[in-house]
Amino acid sequence: MRKSLLLYAFILIALLNIFTYMFYSKEVAFEKERYEKVTKKLKDSLNSVTLKLKDANYFSLENNENAQNYFDSASSDKMIPYEKLIPYVTEKLLDLNANPKGNPYVGQDQLGANKFIINKVKILNHRWIIADYSDGEIWGEVLLKYFVNPDETISFEVNQSLLYQK
Known part of the structure; x- marks a missing residue:
């Protein structure tokens, strides 16, 4: 067993x-x-x-060789690398948010108690910027021209601005 x-x-x-x-x-x-x-x-x-x-990202300075070459022109004494230009221009535009009446380049006057400030910035090429702005209640977008002056300052010009309805 x-x-x-x-x-x-x-x-x-x-x-x-x-x-x-x-x-x-x-x-x-x-x-x-x-x-x-x-x-x-x-x-x-x-x-x-x-x-x-x-x-x-098709429309961006990072991917546009023609726009990048604009800053690398041989005729100018100074060459601006676009990698440094993008944050510099963005910073200069966002610094204008400190204005007591809001950012002057949103293309809109202050409508309520809050001022319009720019939230996001996208540099499209060597001349154009698109930006998103708001006052906390109303939102809009603006198309800007920007210029790099010979003294390396940046100047802006509002081309078109729009507000979205509430």
């Missing part, structure tokens, strides 16, 4: 080992296949987002 009990235990352990081996080998193959599918999907997603970002 003891021999048959050991025989049954041995057969049971062998079967459990076979089933466990098959289960884990199939699981590894399944996980590997799933990993490959997810990786492919994520790469496609990343490529899609990269293309959308590239399209969204």
Whole structure:
């Protein structure tokens, strides 16, 4: 009886080992296949987002070689790298938010108790800026011209401004 009990235990352990081996080998193959599918999907997603970002940044000084070359002209004594120009122009425009009557380059007079200030700035090329402004309740956008003067100061000019309805 003891021999048959050991025989049954041995057969049971062998079967459990076979089933466990098959289960884990199939699981590894399944996980590997799933990993490959997810990786492919994520790469496609990343490529899609990269293309959308590239399209969204089409109108920007960072991607416009012609506008960049405007500041690298050989006729001028000074060369302005656009990497330094973008934050400099943005800072100068946002510094005007400290004006007690609001930023003068939003193209709108103060309507209520709050002043209009510029929130976001996007430099489109060597001449144009688009900016978002608000007074906390009313929002708008403005298209500006900017000029880099010979003394390296920046001057702005409002081209078009609009307010959105509440």
